[in-house]
């Protein structure tokens with residue numbers, strides 16, 4: 001039987017919860033006033049950085065993500081800060097050279113991150129190695145996240161073998177990252193029990209409420225010995241976000257799993273975020289549609305976001321009547337492409353290819369560049385081999401790589417820095433530019449204009465104070 005001990009919680013309201021419910025638009029100034037109270041709860045950690053927050057800060061909020069991190073670090077005096085990191089992609093959309101990955105890890109930790117959760121869309125551990133080692137070197141907590149999915153290849157043996165690999169790699173903990181809410185309660189019992197038997201590393205469970213089973217899944221996972229669960233304070237919980245923090249705390253009260261968190265303090269934190277939720281609903285930033293139960297994700301075993309993408313792709317092509325056909329095509333494409341988990345970017349690759357296969361009336365008559373790259377090994381190794389006929393049809397005799405994709409990328413930090421020198425005001429700017437070159441330059445220009453405005457104002461004040 002699993003050891004019964006107090007459950008620990010990672011609070012996601014400052015990252016995944018608002019990424020899932022309001023397109024990552026929560027500004028730093030809205031976070032800061034509540035930091036003091038959040039710091040008193042005793043959370044295992046607060047997830048507050050990485051994922052889409054970096055891009056959204058620069059692109060939509062005109063904020064420096066590094067500045068956000070430093071401000072949060074200054075406020076959270078006792079709580080560990082956590083971020084989400086996409087392996088060799090870091091937070092961007094391509095594979096980076098190792099020197100960029102290492103420098104990003106170093107700067108994240110130097111600016112205040114304690115725990116880095118690192119994942120790869122194919123669960124190809126070679127794509128995580130560099131980030132994990134860098135995190136070890138910087139004395140951060142390296143958590144490897146497994147992208148959870150269903151399929152023939154994903155047996156309990158698969159998960160437990162990979163858990164052992166992660167332990168050998170030098171990670172400090174493992175996260176099961178169920179981005180689509182596919183892990184149902186009794187499967188969670190089996191999975192967590194097997195994982196706890198396979199590794200000594202702490203296990204954290206991350207899921208989304210999308211399919212409506214998440215709180216029950218946590219209950220069974222906790223009984224099976226999971227160490228940490230990811231929750232969001234109630235105004236930003238449920239729907240496509242996480243189960244509510246207060247609900248899970250209350251569920252385990254008076255049991256050996258009691259977190260001991262102060263429910264009154266949690267209520268005050270919820271009170272703080274509630275008016276913002278109301279405002280987001282009013283402005284339409286929060287769409288009530290994402291707050292309900294989407295049972296289709298369980299039936300078709302695809303993430304909710306992927307389904308809505310597919311619907312809009314079909315609508316654009318005036319082919320909404322092909323919905324059912326595409327739904328049937330998705331698992332077939334996924335099999336052809338080595339049965340990857342469906343998470344960014346593999347979810348888009350499989351989804352778009354399935355739409356094309358149906359619309360063209362012939363499978364793989366047209367293939368996207370991403371499908372070609374995946375079949376050429378440029379994303380890494382899939383759990384199952386590709387369908388050889390599909391490989392032949394899509395890439396013919398083009399070269400295929402089998403090494404770790406980043407082995408073919410020479411160090412690029414110096415080149416990147418020379419490209420953006422004129423904008424550099426802090427070392428971190430080089431990384432901002434490396435990840436999102438165009439968006440970064442727009443932001444740097446904006447920042448400069450703001451600074452010039454302030455200078456002008458100060459000059460004005462001086463003139464006013466000392467009239468000639």
Ligand code: CO
Pocket residue numbers: 016179206207208
């Ligand atoms: Co998530």
